[in-house]
Amino acid sequence: MNKEKLKKIFSYNVILTLILIGLIIMFGILIPKGRFFHPSILLGTTTDIVYLGIMAFPMTFIILTSGIDLSVGFLMTSTAMLFSTIYQATGNIFIAMLVALAAGLVFGALNGIIVANTKIPPFIATLGTMSIFQGITWFIGNSHSYASGNILVDIGNGKLFGIIPNQLVILIVVFVIFDILHERSSIGRYLHGIGYNEEAVEFSGVSIKRIKFIIYTLCGLMCALAGLLFLGRSFEINSTTAMNLNIEVITLVVLGGTSTAGGVGSMRGTLIATLIIGVLKKGLSLMGMSGDVYNFILGAVLVASLIAFAYLEKRKKIASRNMAIKNLNDSMDKAEEETPVSAVKS
Numbered sequence: 001m002n003k004e005k006l007k008k009i010f011s012y013n014v015i016l017t018l019i020l021i022g023l024i025i026m027f028g029i030l031i032p033k034g035r036f037f038h039p040s041i042l043l044g045t046t047t048d049i050v051y052l053g054i055m056a057f058p059m060t061f062i063i064l065t066s067g068i069d070l071s072v073g074f075l076m077t078s079t080a081m082l083f084s085t086i087y088q089a090t091g092n093i094f095i096a097m098l099v100a101l102a103a104g105l106v107f108g109a110l111n112g113i114i115v116a117n118t119k120i121p122p123f124i125a126t127l128g129t130m131s132i133f134q135g136i137t138w139f140i141g142n143s144h145s146y147a148s149g150n151i152l153v154d155i156g157n158g159k160l161f162g163i164i165p166n167q168l169v170i171l172i173v174v175f176v177i178f179d180i181l182h183e184r185s186s187i188g189r190y191l192h193g194i195g196y197n198e199e200a201v202e203f204s205g206v207s208i209k210r211i212k213f214i215i216y217t218l219c220g221l222m223c224a225l226a227g228l229l230f231l232g233r234s235f236e237i238n239s240t241t242a243m244n245l246n247i248e249v250i251t252l253v254v255l256g257g258t259s260t261a262g263g264v265g266s267m268r269g270t271l272i273a274t275l276i277i278g279v280l281k282k283g284l285s286l287m288g289m290s291g292d293v294y295n296f297i298l299g300a301v302l303v304a305s306l307i308a309f310a311y312l313e314k315r316k317k318i319a320s321r322n323m324a325i326k327n328l329n330d331s332m333d334k335a336e337e338e339t340p341v342s343a344v345k346s
Contacts, residue, residue, distance in 0.1 A: 012257045016272040023276060027283035036283065043165055045282040046275065047157075047233055050167040051076070051226040052245070053274035056252040057178040058219035060270045063253050064191040066198075066262030067122040069111060069216065072223050073245030074133035079104045080227030080237050081140045093151055101224045107133060108220015112213035130246075137239040156232015167229060171274075174222070179267040187211065195262025244295065251302040252277060260306065 028036045035041060055072050062069050083100035087093055107129070114125045158166045182188040190211055193201040202208050231237055256273035258265025277298070284294050 013266065013269050013272060016256070016269060016276065020272060020276050020279065023279045023283065027279065027286070031283070031286050036286065039163060041282070041286075043163070043168060045278040046168040046171060047165050048281050048285075049274055049278035050171045051230040051233065052248050052252060052277070053171050053271065054174055054222050054226040054229060055219070055245075055249045056256070056270050056274060057174060057267060058215060058222045059249050059253050060178075060256070060258050060265055060267060061182070061191055061215040062122075062219060063250075063258050063260060064262055064265050065194040065212065065215070066260075067115065067212070067216075068126065068250070068260075069219055070123065070126040070246050071107075071111060071130035071133055072219065072249050073242035074130050074137060075104065075107050075220060076223040076227040076230065076245065077237060077239070077242040078133045078136040078140070079107070079224040080231055080241075081137055081239075083228060083231070084237070085140055097228060100228060101221060104220045104222075104224025104227075105217060106220070108217040108223070109213070111220065112216030115216055116209040116212040134239075134242070137242065141239065152228065152232045156229060167233060170229065171271075174225075175267065175271050179271075182267045187214075191215070192263050195259075195264070247302065248277075248298060251298055251305070254305045255301055 024036070024042070028034055055076065059069060059072065079100045082103050083096045086099045087096035090096065111126055111129055114120060114129070115122050118125070155166055160166060160169055182191070190201060190206055193206075194208060194211065198208060227237070230241070252273045253265070253270055254260060255276065256265070256269035256271070258270065280297065281294060284297075
C-alpha cells in the first residue's frame with residue numbers, strides 16, 4: 001500500500017475519531033463498574049461542552065481566515081446575563097431570549113466592523129472588545145441562578161425520547177448548518193482562499209470586508225445561543241464564568257485540525273474535537289480529578305496542536321520548494337532534449 005493511500009485512510013479526522021474511541025475505552029476501564037459505558041453517562045458527556053462547540057463552529061470560520069476572536073467568552077456571558085436581567089424584569093422568557101440574541105448580533109457586528117474596516121489585527125481588536133463585554137458583565141453583576149420548573153432549564157436538561165440529550169440534538173443541528181455552509185457554499189471556498197492569500201481573493205472581486213463582517217457577526221449570534229444553552233445546563237452564571245472560555249474554544253478549533261495560519265480546517269474536525277474534550281471533561285470529573293487537571297491537559301493539548309501544525313507547515317513548505325525545484329529541473333532537461341542539434345552547433 002503506497003503512502004497516498006495510507007494518507008487517505010488515516011486522515012486527520014480518522015485519527016481524531018480513533019483518539020475519541022480510545023479515550024472512551026480508557027475511561028470505561030478506569031472508572032469502576034463500567035459506569036462510563038452507561039448510555040446516560042456516555043451521551044451526557046456532550047452536555048458539558050455543547051456551549052463550547054456552538055462557539056467553536058463560527059470560530060473555525062474566523063480562524064480559517066487567519067483571524068481570531070478573543071472576546072467569545074465574555075460575549076457569551078454578557079448576553080446570558082442580559083437575558084437573566086430582562087427575564088427577571090419582565091417575566092417573559094421569549095422577549096428575554098430575543099434581546100439576548102439581538103445583543104449577540106450587535107456585539108458580534110461590533111467585532112466585525114472593527115476587524116473588517118481597520119488595520120487593527122483581530123487579536124488586538126477582539127482583546128479590546130473583550131474588555132468591553134467584561135465590563136458589561138461586571139455592570140450587571142451578581143449571580144443569576146435557575147432551578148427546575150424554568151422552561152430554559154427544563155429544555156436544556158431534557159432528553160429526546162428519554163435518551164438523547166436535547167443539547168446534543170441542538171449541537172448536531174448547528175453543526176449540520178455550518179458544515180453545509182463550509183462544504184457546499186461559496187463562503188467556504190472564500191474563507192479558505194482568504195486564509196491562503198487574502199489579496200488574491202480580493203483581486204478576484206470578492207468583498208473581503210463583507211465576509212469578515214458576516215463571520216464575526218455570526219460568531220456573536222452563536223455566542224448568545226451558547227449562553228442560553230449554558231444557562232439551561234448549569235443553572236447559574238456570573239461574571240467569572242467567562243474565564244478561560246476563549247482558550248477552550250480556540251483549543252477545540254485547533255485540535256480539530258484548523259491551522260492558525262489560516263486556509264486549512266474543517267467543521268467535522270471541530271465537531272470530533274468537541275466530543276473528545278467532552279469525554280475528557282466527564283471522565284476526569286467521574287475520576288474525582290479537579291478542574292486544574294483539566295485546565296492543565298487543555299493547555300497541553302493546545303500547545304501540542306500548535307507545535308504539530310508548525311511542524312507540518314514547515315514540511316509542506318519544504319516539500320513545495322523541492323517540488324518547484326524538481327519541476328524547474330525537469331523543464332530545463334526537457335528544453336535541452338528538444339533543442340535541435342543544428343541549433344546547438346550554430
